[in-house]
Amino acid sequence: MIPTITIGPHRLFLGDAYETRAKLGFQDCDLFDPPYLIRASGGGRYRKKRPMMDQLIIEDLHKDFDHSIINPLQCGAVVVFAHNDQLPKLLPLLDGSFHRQALCVWQKTNPQPIANKHYRSDLEYYVHAWSRGYHPAGAIGDKLRHSRVSSPRGAAKFDHPTPKPDALMDKIVGNVAGETICDPFMGTGSTGVAAIRAGRIFTGIEHNPKHFETAVARCTAAFQERAAA
Numbered sequence: 001m002i003p004t005i006t007i008g009p010h011r012l013f014l015g016d017a018y019e020t021r022a023k024l025g026f027q028d029c030d031l032f033d034p035p036y037l038i039r040a041s042g043g044g045r046y047r048k049k050r051p052m053m054d055q056l057i058i059e060d061l062h063k064d065f066d067h068s069i070i071n072p073l074q075c076g077a078v079v080v081f082a083h084n085d086q087l088p089k090l091l092p093l094l095d096g097s098f099h100r101q102a103l104c105v106w107q108k109t110n111p112q113p114i115a116n117k118h119y120r121s122d123l124e125y126y127v128h129a130w131s132r133g134y135h136p137a138g139a140i141g142d143k144l145r146h147s148r149v150s151s152p153r154g155a156a157k158f159d160h161p162t163p164k165p166d167a168l169m170d171k172i173v174g175n176v177a178g179e180t181i182c183d184p185f186m187g188t189g190s191t192g193v194a195a196i197r198a199g200r201i202f203t204g205i206e207h208n209p210k211h212f213e214t215a216v217a218r219c220t221a222a223f224q225e226r227a228a229a
């Protein structure tokens with residue numbers, strides 16, 4: 001039995017993404033920010049300015065994810081955040097699995113102060129891929145492929161190395177068709193907060209008990225705020 005918290009119509013599971021997602025059935029959109037594929041060591045004289053990299057290693061968030069979790073039979077669309085080095089494998093997979101896809105980007109106004117033999121991490125990508133009937137939603141003015149927002153300093157706010165900004169998640173959820181949204185790599189619940197605010201039905205999965213607790217608190221607050229409005 002997977003430990004589950006229910007908040008109104010929303011469900012949050014403390015468990016493994018792969019095992020739990022396989023049991024959930026069809027969702028209109030799987031929207032997730034999975035573990036990255038990055039070289040988190042090194043950094044030379046800038047290393048001390050990026051403790052977030054140490055936390056990524058401790059939490060094993062730098063070794064990519066199992067792409068079999070992307071299943072077009074289980075969702076109408078997917079939105080997947082991806083580090084630069086994940087794109088060469090991710091794009092052909094999505095291209096072969098869904099009707100169409102769009103490569104989108106968000107620009108951090110406050111990127112990490114590093115450039116160790118590479119570019120700075122001022123841009124982060126996400127791919128939105130959809131089957132017929134699940135094409136991007138929103139008014140024409142909301143359908144831009146880019147946003148420019150500041151990145152929360154996670155360690156200070158939620159003690160997580162990579163929480164996503166609320167403004168970014170609100171924009172992405174607004175571009176997703178349908179009612180149900182699932183985030184199998186929920187972290188601190190940023191997708192859930194945006195989904196609940198937008199009146200969607202959210203399902204989240206997270207295996208780290210500390211981050212799960214943060215997600216429960218954030219999603220509960222979002223639910224109560226919406227109920228009170």
Ligand SMILES: C[S@@+](CC[C@H](N)C(=O)[O-])C[C@H]1O[C@@H](n2cnc3c(N)ncnc32)[C@H](O)[C@@H]1O
Nearest residue numbers: 016017033163164185187188189190206207208
């Ligand atoms: C990149 S972070 C997501 C951060 C999230 N977008 C936020 O705003 O807080 C990925 C999350 O997936 C979780 N995770 C990694 N592998 C997992 C697995 N197999 N099952 C469940 N959760 C997993 C990690 O603990 C981490 O919190």
